[in-house]
Amino acid sequence: MIGFIPLGLVLGAQAREKGFNALEVPLLTGLNFAGGSEFAAINLWTSPPHLLLLMGVTLLINSRHVLMSATLTSFLKNIPRFKILLALAFMCDETWALALGDARARKKEGLCPSFSLPYYVGVATGLYLAWVGFAVLGTVLGPVVGDLTRYGFDMAFPAVFLVLLRGMWSGPRKAAPWVVSGVVGAMVYLALPGAWYVPAGAVSGIIAAWWTTRT
Template identity: 40%
Template structure:
């Protein structure tokens, strides 16, 4: 009996384009969120150039909101940097889930890819599964990166034109995006324990320490711990 003929690899250009297309629904939610962040930054006295540098170097929406809030309250630079680091500690867990797919790859390419790792990029990468390629990752990541950079700078430039950004509902758009991503990970009732643990820990931490970023870390650690425990138990 003849052995099956392996299918030819998908061209990198096509994989990149597919990643960019898959990122477009996320961009729809990210742009209003970026405009909101830029508007708040303008009111905190942050210039469009400073906003562009922050988005270009940090590229993390939730931690940038924390940074802008602290900046507006006159916090020291070390406190702002420390808060950004704390909020982004969840990336350690996210990176660990991708380690098996990145093992043995060129370090420079892996480093460039991980620079673009945001929650949405990570979620789409996991959904891609074994078919994940660097081209697909960069298609998703660069599309979101450019949209985020442009929208935050545009929001800072137009900040004075929007008196109350939250009144327009712009602050809910990213929440809606995350809910859609969460729905994509639903695999039945077995998905609930990590979600419930994460939600409970985040709500508890927020109640005990309101106004800080600790609830993000608490939710990530609790959800990851339950998921790991269930994986070992099975």
């Protein structure tokens, strides 16, 4: 939740610069609740917006949630489907990583069920409220304090994911999609203008993950 504070402030400030107000920002963050695609959408935002481009980029970036939720399947067998669907609607990268780690730890200890729905709900609720709340606060503080990135707040985004990756490290082979996604994203960033590196990294990472599971 602490890591969400600078991320939310930066997103809110950037959204304010693109003309979003304090009502539209919580709609963006609350309905989508996926920071990567929200930052991409704000960076690509124009007036009028290119809706097909925004929808395509959002779909590609958020498609990682398909793979993320699939890793939880074996832990969700004894939970009613409507509860699963409702819970997964509030899943983000951090919630997924914490819930998966907790489920694996509970399974190792022989606890049943291994997936703790109260733990998941507690984590998801705290992160959801922190994300939406501080994004809204960013729209208010942005015009007052100016460019928040000059204080290094934008470094919180890669820092959070580096911590998550470190906690999920299980060997070089399973890290291949990370490497592929990073290399392809960096190459496209250097070669093409705009934010095409975002969908390029997302798609290449998904393809690499699919390929490694087949081989």
